[in-house]
Amino acid sequence: MNDIKAVVMAQEYIKVHHNDNAFCLEMLCNAIGYSRRQLDRLFQKHMKTTLCEYINAVVLSESAEKLLNNNNSVIDVAFDSHYQSHEGYTRSFMKRFSVTPKEYRKSQIAIPIFTQHPANHYHILKEGQIMDTTTICTVTPVNRPKRKLIYLTSKSATDYLSYCEEVGCDWEGLLNSIHEKFDTAALIDLPVTLQENAISKIAAGVEVLPIDYEKPRLAGLHTF
Numbered sequence: 001m002n003d004i005k006a007v008v009m010a011q012e013y014i015k016v017h018h019n020d021n022a023f024c025l026e027m028l029c030n031a032i033g034y035s036r037r038q039l040d041r042l043f044q045k046h047m048k049t050t051l052c053e054y055i056n057a058v059v060l061s062e063s064a065e066k067l068l069n070n071n072n073s074v075i076d077v078a079f080d081s082h083y084q085s086h087e088g089y090t091r092s093f094m095k096r097f098s099v100t101p102k103e104y105r106k107s108q109i110a111i112p113i114f115t116q117h118p119a120n121h122y123h124i125l126k127e128g129q130i131m132d133t134t135t136i137c138t139v140t141p142v143n144r145p146k147r148k149l150i151y152l153t154s155k156s157a158t159d160y161l162s163y164c165e166e167v168g169c170d171w172e173g174l175l176n177s178i179h180e181k182f183d184t185a186a187l188i189d190l191p192v193t194l195q196e197n198a199i200s201k202i203a204a205g206v207e208v209l210p211i212d213y214e215k216p217r218l219a220g221l222h223t224f
Helices: 003-017 025-032 036-046 051-069 074-080 086-097 101-107 119-127 160-167 171-176
Strands: 148-153 186-189 202-208 221-223
Touching: 003 025, 003 036, 003 051, 003 119, 025 036, 025 051, 036 051, 051 074, 051 086, 051 101, 074 086, 074 101, 086 101, 148 171, 160 171, 160 202, 171 202
Parallel strands: none
Antiparallel strands: 148 202, 148 221, 186 202
């Protein structure tokens, strides 16, 4: 089994089984047929993070959605996320998202929700291979209400890969965590009027409603 395939198999196992009561690193390693040390090395090489950090990102991001989508107490969400205490869960949540679970539930600000992209997708883009993305669609013009654009700039990005390498891959989860979004986040070409302070025309953005949306946002996010 090659390195990329092993990482993708581990990602799939985590995606399917991370909520299992008996889920643990030993089960994961046994399922893939690699030692924890080997998987850790592969995740750091191909995902730029340790195995534990990857799992933690998945679990905490899912817990953030639970905080907003159900009425369970924070401690119940912590237990559902394999944490043994309110304090340990709050520390981990705060470390990753710079806000406590309680504050996040109340404010519903944008946070960098982790998006699980298979390692081989990044590998294909990095190697410059062509992906079969042929799609036939029908376009129908529609009238849309006025919307506000929230966007995250780059300094020198020219495409998806260079943008992710410069800004990081959390942009998708960050912008899509905005519950007032009109549609899903995407890369955009900024008009010349917004290309100030020596920034690239390539940015990531999401449209939100209402037009007077004014929730607190993380540093680096701009509005138009």
